[in-house]
Amino acid sequence: MKWFPLLFLLFLTVASDAQTAQWRGPGRNGIYPDTGLLKSWPETGPPLLLQINNIGRGFSSAVATNDRIFVTGLKDSLDMLMAFDFSGALIWKRSFGPAWNESVPDSRCTPLIENDRIYVLSGRDNLVCFDTSHGEKIWSVDVHEEYGSHWDMFGVSESLLLVDDKVICTPGGDSTTIIALDKMTGDLVWKSRSIGGQRSNASPALFVNDTLGLRFIISMTRTHTFAVDPDNGEILWTYHYSYLGKDDENMTIQANTPLFHNDEILLSSGWDYKTVMLEVSADGLSVSEKYIDRTLDNQNHGLVLLDGYVYGSNFLTRHFGKWVCMNWDTGEIMWVTEWQNKGPVISADGMLYIYDDKQGNVGLVRPNPDKFELVSSFRVTEGSGAHWARPSIYGGRLFIRHGATLLVYDLRA
Numbered sequence: 001m002k003w004f005p006l007l008f009l010l011f012l013t014v015a016s017d018a019q020t021a022q023w024r025g026p027g028r029n030g031i032y033p034d035t036g037l038l039k040s041w042p043e044t045g046p047p048l049l050l051q052i053n054n055i056g057r058g059f060s061s062a063v064a065t066n067d068r069i070f071v072t073g074l075k076d077s078l079d080m081l082m083a084f085d086f087s088g089a090l091i092w093k094r095s096f097g098p099a100w101n102e103s104v105p106d107s108r109c110t111p112l113i114e115n116d117r118i119y120v121l122s123g124r125d126n127l128v129c130f131d132t133s134h135g136e137k138i139w140s141v142d143v144h145e146e147y148g149s150h151w152d153m154f155g156v157s158e159s160l161l162l163v164d165d166k167v168i169c170t171p172g173g174d175s176t177t178i179i180a181l182d183k184m185t186g187d188l189v190w191k192s193r194s195i196g197g198q199r200s201n202a203s204p205a206l207f208v209n210d211t212l213g214l215r216f217i218i219s220m221t222r223t224h225t226f227a228v229d230p231d232n233g234e235i236l237w238t239y240h241y242s243y244l245g246k247d248d249e250n251m252t253i254q255a256n257t258p259l260f261h262n263d264e265i266l267l268s269s270g271w272d273y274k275t276v277m278l279e280v281s282a283d284g285l286s287v288s289e290k291y292i293d294r295t296l297d298n299q300n301h302g303l304v305l306l307d308g309y310v311y312g313s314n315f316l317t318r319h320f321g322k323w324v325c326m327n328w329d330t331g332e333i334m335w336v337t338e339w340q341n342k343g344p345v346i347s348a349d350g351m352l353y354i355y356d357d358k359q360g361n362v363g364l365v366r367p368n369p370d371k372f373e374l375v376s377s378f379r380v381t382e383g384s385g386a387h388w389a390r391p392s393i394y395g396g397r398l399f400i401r402h403g404a405t406l407l408v409y410d411l412r413a
Helices: 003-018 143-147
Strands: 048-052 069-075 078-084 090-098 112-114 117-121 126-131 137-142 161-163 166-169 179-182 188-191 205-209 214-220 224-228 235-240 259-261 264-267 275-280 287-293 304-306 309-313 323-327 333-337 345-348 351-355 361-366 373-379 392-394 397-402 405-410
Touching (some): 078 126, 090 126, 112 161, 126 143, 126 166, 137 143, 309 345
Antiparallel strands (some): 048 405, 078 090, 117 126, 345 351, 351 361, 361 373
């Protein structure tokens, strides 16, 4: 049986290579396809494989291939894209444009990889495609200059989406709302009409329902969630999702990619605003409200749907929140529990990984609609600032970014 370890390693390599390296995993739903992972951790947490310091400030996630790790960070007023090997050695580093220089300027774009190309978007809307091997620039587009993007108070936080042969970007503004560029050249394929409004801080996703024969891109401005035909840029429907301040200013901060399943889409944005379940019509040209919830108002950390239940943290104050389980179909709140503080959640191999955004506690949770079932936990003590970056999992490894520090843990059983 000496061949078994080699076969197992080969399986891990093939499985890792098959993953799409992008924001929140292959489906943009926080679920990663890795299997054979630890079901409990030692008291100190899973083995730490690697610590990389001085990657620049940022809240973006790391992504990885079989032999490289890619991450963005803010250095000297520039957004930087860096490639490391699994020993932590820097392979190459490239600027992809000026960073946002006003409120909270840290890098936010999680890189998007397809084959030998990697796509990133700077805090001031410079979109660049690099070669993954040597970091050579293949093409770039100044989205703000070309398409009149309209930034909100945090500049650009979007992580790009690939659909077929197109790179999808949501500049907002008066001339268009969402655009598609040729992934090989950066040339414009289509641009939608403008529905008005500033950029949101959310990233788009591809909605697919084979039963109804529906396929559209879901994206957001600061005031609306909308659907667009990926073939021609036609806006199919819009839904106003924003509350107004005392001066009729749109106050909502949209930071979560909408979560969807079957013919339903879940929106949640925190700040004591309603969480809404939308139901898509059979022809895909409209949506209606199925239910509204006031408990699971997830601020900017994302939600995960497993076996009919939604898991995530809610917003109680700017600096505190609890963990919640909600029935997807009915909106019934199954439980609310206090554990450390609110924060990001992802899933792999049937388990939840939760990350407290205040103290950096990481929890391994068994999904259970009857109770909060914490199995193991440890605390991230390296790095600085808020623990807002979403964790990610590639090749059986857990990537946690804390400020300018990246930590890589071995989850393999």
